[in-house]
Amino acid sequence: MKFTWFHLMPYRFLPDDFKDKYHSVWVDIPRNLYDPKVGHRLYNDYLDQLEYADQMGYDGLGVNEHHQNAYGMMPSPNLMAAALTRRTRNANLVVLGNSIALYNPPIRVAEEFAMLDVISGGRLVAGFPVGTSMDTNFCYGEVPATLREKYYEAHDLIVKSWTEPEMFSFNGKYTKLRYVNLWPKPVQQPRPPIWVPGGGSVETYDFCADHDYQYSFLSFFGYIAGKKVSDGYWEVMAKKGKELNPFSLGFAQTVAVSETDEQAEKDYSPHMDYFYNRCLHVYNGFADAPGYRTVKTIKAGILGQVGEQAAIRREGLKWRDFVEQGYIIAGSPKTVRERLREAMKSLNCGHLMLLMQLGSMPPELVRKNTSLFATEVMPYLRDLWTDFEDKWSPKRMPQNEIAVPAPVHFQKGEVNGAARTPAVSAEARSAK
């Protein structure tokens, strides 16, 4: 079993009446709700948390791409991954953006991913999401009817630019390049592993199965609701005669560990509420632009995870419901161990994407969750799937060849990182 510590980087200080007073957390959220000085603090807290997860022995650090949105403040996950390359050593950099259809030409993605792979000595997982309708159609203006076709073309170009030994020309429908000559090329040969995050579009199962990519189901509904999707995926894999290797499936799950089950509720309940009722408050009209999903997927009856349908399902849910219905796996280490084992077995999942900072969780609580899980839960699940080879994790350079950043030296009296601790906290700032 492998564990990726996944950060969404939410804005933690939306007003209490956000859901009632504001149209949507995504696309048209008012800009006056953002305070850059609070943002400064948050980005740095969040990078601290990812670095801490690296020290605690998680296999991967996850970042992703969203636009014009308060629950995911990472329009560019590559910037976050770049910051992490120098201050982490062990964990893989799981970059589950870039939404490759959004970049013209898409070799920009190939170049930046190659840079990250080279700087990190081969720790990169390249994520290729199609992207949500909010991000791609409404924020970035892509025509919904042609988004998927454009995505496939971008994919072909990027993979070819990594793997083709010679310079070539590319005469696509959306991108035409006389000279494709990627410089640098990735450390991982022939290319970094590719993970494709999906929200249940049936075409994405086929795409992953046909290319041997890892399919990452990133939902916020938890493993019980997610079973329908994983079953659909494994069914496609079986039909195509592929190995049912658990490491070819990733799954995002909210996990919250405390000393006891009761303490977990006390610790995490308000932050879950913040997440589900503020961070996921998305205007239904932005959830699914006409043409974003194919008729085939619509007819397969898979509903979006944001918007009205999703909100209806969550309506009135209390902490106990969230826990019972599997939205969140929470409690004492023992409870979490047992539940997670059951969950991962039922999904046949080898790559768990852990959501351990959610909603308004402050840094101390994130640290507690992260360390309790690392010491009291993770070791007890390592034995899962040891019979299978994980072909979807990076193959990094030999340890003795990996460059170590020179230590930072500050002169006495200069401001350094320590100055951040006594500085005004994000809480204090937002309270003003």
Add this chain to the structure above:
Amino acid sequence: MNTTQKLLNGKFSLEMQVYGSGAPLLFIHGAGGLNPVEPFLEELGKDFKVYAPQFPGYGESTGNEYIDDVADAVLFFHELMDELGIPEANIMGHSMGGMLAAEVAAFDVHRAKKLVLVCPAGFWIDETPIPDFFAAQLDEIAGLLFHDPKSPAAQMMTAIPSDFKALETMYVERVKRLATASKFLWPIPDRGLKKRAYRIKAPTLLLWGDDDKLIPAVYAKEFTSRIKNSRVEMIKDAGHMIMYEQQAPFVAAVKKFLKG
């Protein structure tokens, strides 16, 4: 009468409504497509031979995958006119169809004898943005399209079925149509008509509902300033769907212009 027309060696198969007889009138529908029967076209059929195709991707018409942009759509209509034996005709278009009708006339100035643009799309004015129809919810649509959303015509065209199966069918249909429309209208309905509109030679009538909440009547000015031989007629107590809300004055205005 409903016909099926094959085009370009079967690349397209078109469902088409044909009404009446007389001088040919090609009608290009808006993003919502055609209803199974169109009374306003039947009325016009008393004086003209009306051809109203469902655009590829709408109704039973196929071949949508061959159309990516305005140029493809224009060639499609030119081809259709040739095959129908009406290389030059009166052309009328509503909303997105108005935009395409203007493009058909601008690309080849010999195509349109006279042009009727019914609250057409095709331009964007920063000061008066067009509401985001693609993001609108089913219960918001009537309010955007009709002067009186409670009227029988509005109710008939925008009622939300309570039966789940019917709702699903309606939803899938809407997605199919708007997905096609998004090729011309997403995210802003400007595909360069402003560069080409000066070429339009045909006498042009712009018809607008005085209470059009989707494409506000101020857009009429944009058209008259760019199309030389054009004028506007406003129709009272009408929204974006003038031909349903004010059928009689609408049909009268079209007839008067085309026969005059």
